[in-house]
Amino acid sequence: MSPPDYFDVFYAINPWMKGDAPVDRELARRQWDRLRTALSDQAGAQVSLVEPVAGLPDLVFTANAAFVHGSKALLAQFKNAERRPEEPHFRSRLEGLGYTVIEPPVAFEGAGDALLYDGRLVLAGYRQRTEVSAHQLISQEFDLPVLSLELHSEHFYHVDTCLCPLDGGHLLYYPGAFDEYGLKVIEANVPEEKRLTVTAQEARHFACNAVQVGRFVFLNQPSARLSEALKRRGFEVVGLDLSEFLKAGGSAKCLTLRLG
């Protein structure tokens, strides 16, 4: 994670950033602290930090830093020029943690667009931020099968804004973010009883941008329906208020990068 010392919205690279409400920095800090504390104290996660950097407001969204698996990290190559200066900071932190860092030759936005499902395959997004050719590199470097899913909505610009793999092969996703081909791919690879869809309203609250550690699932203001559905599957739901980060188009998952 990276503390939100310099978090703000002063450019717009997704539709969520075009809102009028300014970021309340102090509230953002409290919300981030609450997420970090919940992850470590409730779920027992060990949290490593990336030093915040002035002028890089989105460095707080560490999910986009890289796709990390085993001892290797496939570093981001951000599509938007505004985020490219983050790359060397993520690179040096990952190298400091002992990972072999690989640079992709094309646009690729890390674990924002590549999610390990059931420990056996990667569900990867393309079109909005990541080029589909980057998916080949994932399978080559990590020897993992990849399913490439086209993202056709600018609002759900990373696959982690509309899809969240959970332990036990469960999958939380928003069907409205995918085309008919993507939905068929999901249905062919995830058994029906493991699929949990969210509504458009839940998706707009970033229900799919959730973090799971152990039996706990951390997400922004879940609906009663979704909390109940997750509980029935054996998860303990931890609802958080991450409203300030939603103004930049991110939530719990975007604020974290799973290392192991």
Place this chain on the structure above:
Amino acid sequence: MTSALLELHGHLIDSLILAKVIDRIQMSGYDYVLADLRVGARKQDISIAQITVWAPTREDLEALIQELKVHGVHLVANEEAEFGTVTAPGQAPPGAYTRHLPTTEVLVKGRWSPVQGTNVVWVIVFRSAGPELVPIGQLQVGDRVLLGQRGLRIGADQQL
């Protein structure tokens, strides 16, 4: 009518990308042929497909390629042809482009009879007079045989 050879590689089968690309070409109403498909042996291996598309104008073709680019499609038609040299009589070099006539039968008095000679495999050889089709069995040492499909254009009337 103008044609182009398009290539795409990646997770084409399980991700339904090839199906999507072909559906888009069909929706455009243009003729096409899936010229080559090499499917990865394991789930983590990539697949490679080559598709020849015919469109009324170069502009139509470019608009289609532009639309398909996001799925990893790129144009390969303008690359120069590559040739391999025959080192033993009647044997094509590895990777040679081959043509087969479709299995052809004729119905005579209620009985389908196979047409002799349709099992011949042809290759393209570049000789002093230009490129020509030659049966593999007639290849001579030193013949220069077309490899793959780069630098190759096939007319729409030759699809069958």
